[in-house]
Amino acid sequence: MDRILVLVRHGQSEWNLKNLFTGWKDPGLTEKGIAEAKAAGERLKRKGLKFDIAYTSVLTRAQHTLDLMLAELGQTGLKTVKDQALNERDYGDLTGLNKDDARKKWGEEQVLVWRRSYDVPPPGGESLKDTLARALPYYMTHIQPDVLSGKSVLVAAHGNSLRSLIMAIEGLTPAEILKRELETGVPVFYRLKADSRPEKIEILNG
Numbered sequence: 210m211d212r213i214l215v216l217v218r219h220g221q222s223e224w225n226l227k228n229l230f231t232g233w234k235d236p237g238l239t240e241k242g243i244a245e246a247k248a249a250g251e252r253l254k255r256k257g258l259k260f261d262i263a264y265t266s267v268l269t270r271a272q273h274t275l276d277l278m279l280a281e282l283g284q285t286g287l288k289t290v291k292d293q294a295l296n297e298r299d300y301g302d303l304t305g306l307n308k309d310d311a312r313k314k315w316g317e318e319q320v321l322v323w324r325r326s327y328d329v330p331p332p333g334g335e336s337l338k339d340t341l342a343r344a345l346p347y348y349m350t351h352i353q354p355d356v357l358s359g360k361s362v363l364v365a366a367h368g369n370s371l372r373s374l375i376m377a378i379e380g381l382t383p384a385e386i387l388k389r390e391l392e393t394g395v396p397v398f399y400r401l402k403a404d405s406r407p408e409k410i411e412i413l414n415g
């Protein structure tokens with residue numbers, strides 16, 4: 210039985226382009242982001258994948274990315290479940306600030322701690338640990354059971370919500386997940402074993 214799970218971070222958004230902390234804000238995709246999402250769909254198609262269900266967040270950039278991938282796959286209209294649990298981490302008071310301006314104001318190191326530490330939240334926002342605390346239960350009760358029942362599942366979400374899931378799926382430590390970056394529009398392909406651990410991991414970047 211095939212147990213296929215593909216995670217895709219949305220294509221470049223308007224706020225990625227402007228270098229702004231985005232979190233729960235809802236900017237659309239740029240032209241580049243649209244092209245990245247289409248390219249992701251093409252790669253999935255080239256791999257011969259067909260999906261049984263898709264999951265995404267309630268944010269436009271992830272939903273649009275999913276729609277563009279499904280169009281490339283010839284799977285427009287696939288059953289899709291949208292849930293806030295898959296949203297980007299909430300960036301709190303940093304939301305809307307320029308990342309370079311924030312570095313000038315608070316220093317390189319502090320901003321890196323807010324962006325990539327495991328359990329230090331940005332002021333008024335969510336740490337990766339907080340993000341995991343709401344994304345993982347959703348994964349365990351909705352997405353994983355679908356995959357383990359033999360469905361092929363496509364998830365379009367966000368840099369940090371997906372990093373938190375990757376940490377759990379791959380069994381990474383907080384130190385290991387800090388170094389793991391997700392590129393926009395690059396699918397991460399998993400074949401899971403019956404015990405839910407990955408037997409194959411492939412980054413579809415070419």
Ligand SMILES: O=C(O)[C@@H](CO)OP(=O)(O)O
Nearest residue numbers: 229230231232297324368
């Ligand atoms: O701004 C954000 O919401 C995220 C993703 O773009 O940024 P970061 O790279 O700091 O996690």
